[in-house]
Amino acid sequence: MKFFKTLSLAALLSVSISTQASVVKVFDVLLDKSQFEFLMNSRGIMNRGVVGQVRKNVRYSLEDMARSGSATMKDIKAMKKSIKDPADLKKYNRMVKNLSKDTKAITRAELVDSINDLVFLSQRYGLKKKAILACAPCVNKELAEAGFSFTLNELKGDSSKRIFKEMSRKAKDPLTAAKFINQEIRKQKLGVAAKVKAHEEEALIYMLLIPKHGTADQKRLYNAMLKVSKTKGGKIDLFDPENGHKFFNIFSDNLSSPEINLWEELLDDTAKLMDDENMSTMDAFYTVLQRRADGVADEAEKADLMAKLDFIKREGCFGSK
Incomplete structure (x- = not known):
């Protein structure tokens, strides 16, 4: 019995240590509502309307990067071969670097940059399913004040x-x-x-x-x-x-x-x-x-x-x- 108790305790400690040591990348939280909101809030972006719109922008972007469903990191990395413009390639490399970071290590500026780059590039090289790129300052002042350059507006009908x-x-x-x-x-x-x-x-x-x-x-x-x-x-x-x-x-x-x-x-x-x-x-x-x-x-x-x-x-x- 003592052997099994020791074994169970060892397993529990192993899981605990593994959990503490695991890295949650920025990309992994993009489509998880609670984790995404927590990450945004923890970087000082508290306005619920802004967080909701940014989350929607991210969702539309990932949908435009995939034939069906939402893009995986593999889909995003595959996009690189389509990018010829040096300025776009610079944005792409910065985006991939930031999205691959541990959520604990990413700064607010890097988080905002990664989302700006994701939204922009998804419309330059994505499938253009239902949303159109707009300059944030002209359609959403609060979004712009939080540092976001673009927004995606779904056009229906x-x-x-x-x-x-x-x-x-x-x-x-x-x-x-x-x-x-x-x-x-x-x-x-x-x-x-x-x-x-x-x-x-x-x-x-x-x-x-x-x-x-x-x-x-x-x-x-x-x-x-x-x-x-x-x-x-x-x-x-x-x-x-x-x-x-x-x-x-x-x-x-x-x-x-x-x-x-x-x-x-x-x-x-x-x-x-x-x-x-x-x-x-x-x-x-x-x-x-x-x-x-x-x-x-x-x-x-x-x-x-x-x-x-x-x-x-x-x-x-x-x-x-």
């Missing part, structure tokens, strides 16, 4: 499903994405294609597929964008430096029908002001927003609108200058 299906075929990596953008800009007679920031490519591609797959609301908004994209000679040039807008970024957010209609109204008012007062696109747009804010009677609501106006000006969410 049959129209978006068709758009994502075509995106996954014709813009599956940076090279095919650039080729597709150039072809569609020429085909739709939208001027001369200019280089856009890597994290803005998906929104631009989504916009370019609206004439083919979009809803009636989206097509009206697309046409409103063309109205504010005219040169002084009256030709449409989406990338005209004199106008300097990036309104295609509107499509990086999951907009309701009323929100789409509001954007259409804002851009129609902008186009009218451009014609009436010979203003550039962004000057006219900011003037339209300013006048709307000035017309609000409630001081608290007006202050909120003014703060938002200052924010989008400062962050350059829709202006290319």
